[in-house]
Amino acid sequence: MALTKKQTQVLREFCLAYGASGYEKEISNLFKKYLVQYGYEIVYDHLGSIYGRKRCHQDHPLKVMVCAHSDEVALKVTNINEQGLIQFQETSIWSQILMGQRVTLINQNKEKFKGAICATPPHLLSAELKNQPVATKNMVADFGFLNRQDALNHHIRLGDVIIVDGSFEVLNENRILAKALDNRVGCALCVELLKTMSQIDLPYDLYIGLNVQEEVGLRGATTAAQMIRPDFAIVVDCSPANDLTSSKELGQLGKGLLVRVIDGNMIAFPQLIDYQRNLCKKYQIPYQYYLSNGGTDAGQIHRTYHGVLTLTSCICARNIHSNSSIMDSNDYQANLKFLKLVLKQFDEKLYQKWIKEGR
DSSP states (O other): OOOOHHHHHHHHHHHHSOOBTTOOHHHHHHHHHHHHHTTOEEEEOTTOOEEEEEOOOOSSOOEEEEEEEOOBOEEEEEEEOTTSOEEEEEEBOOGGGOTTOEEEEEOTTOOEEEEEEEOSOGGGSOHHHHTSOOOGGGOEEEOSOSSHHHHHHTTOOTTOEEEEOOOOEEOSSSEEEESOHHHHHHHHHHHHHHHHHTTSOOSSEEEEEEESOOTTTSHHHHHHHHHHOOSEEEEOOEEEOOOSSOSSSSOOTTSOEEEEEEOSSOOOOHHHHHHHHHHHHHTTOOEEEEEOSSOOTHHHHTTSTTOOEEEEOBEEEBTTTSSOEEEEHHHHHHHHHHHHHHHHHOOHHHHHHHHHHTO
C-alpha cells in the first residue's frame, strides 16, 4: 500500500531536514510542531532527546516509551587547509559512497554552505592508486572558499557538521528513495502515533519521542530512559536490507516489519517476540524474521534500572548510512498497523503476563 499524500509529506520533511549526531535540533523542532498540534506535554532530557507525554491520570500508572532516533550519519570538519578546502572524518557513514557527492556544511551560526567532496583526480594517479578506494583522509570538501582565511571569515570551525545531500524521490507508488531513512522513517511513524493515540484514553502514561545520538553509541536512549523510567518500551528503527542478490536472505523490501530475533546489543525477550509474531498473524500484518550484528536504542533502554521490557519494531531499507536509501511503503504501513495495535492493547494485565513469563 502506497503512502498517503500526508504520510509522504511528513516523511519528506524529516528526510530533507539536517540532523547529524549532536546537532539534531532541526529534527527536534519538526517533531515539536506535531507535539503541539496534537496536545502533548513536551519533555526533554539534557542531551536534547524530545518526548511528548500523555498522562492517564491514574495513581502509579505504568509508563510506555515509544521512540525513534533523530540523528543521521554525517561528517565532521577536522582541518581547513591553505587552499580553503575542508578535511573531515566520517561519523558512521559508509566512506565508499563519499567521492563526488554534493554536501552541505553547517557552521555554528546555523549558516549552510553547499559544496562537493573531491580528491586527486584519477588522471594524476599512478595505475596502482587509480584502482584503489580513496581513503577518507585523502578526501577534501570544496565549498568555494578561496583560502583558509576565507573559510574562517565565514565562521567555519573544527567540529562543524557536513551532511551528504540527497533528494527525496517516489520511485513508484511503493518505493521511496531518500537520505536519512535511518531513521527518519521512525520519526515519521512516531508522528503518526502521536495523532492516533491523542484521541484515545489509555490506562498508562505514554511517552512518544526522538532520541539523539544513536549513531554514535545510543547516548540519547540512555539518558531518555533514565528520565522516563519506562515499564515497557518500543524502539522503531530502520535496518539494512539484505536482498540485492537473493530473495531468500533475511531483510527483504516489501515483506513486512522485522521481527529481530537476534540483535547485536540485546537478547530479544522471548515473550515479546511471541507476542509480536502472534499479533501479526492474527491481524494479517506482513512480517519477516531478521538477524543483526548491529543494534538499536533497545540495547541501552532494556538494561535501564532494574530492566525494561523492550521490543524493536523496525523495517529495512537498502543502502542505509548513505544518501540513497530505498524503502518500501508496504513495510511502513505494516509497522504502523502493528504499533497502533500494541499501544491500544497494552495494559496492566498484559504487562504482568509478560513479567511472569520472563521469570
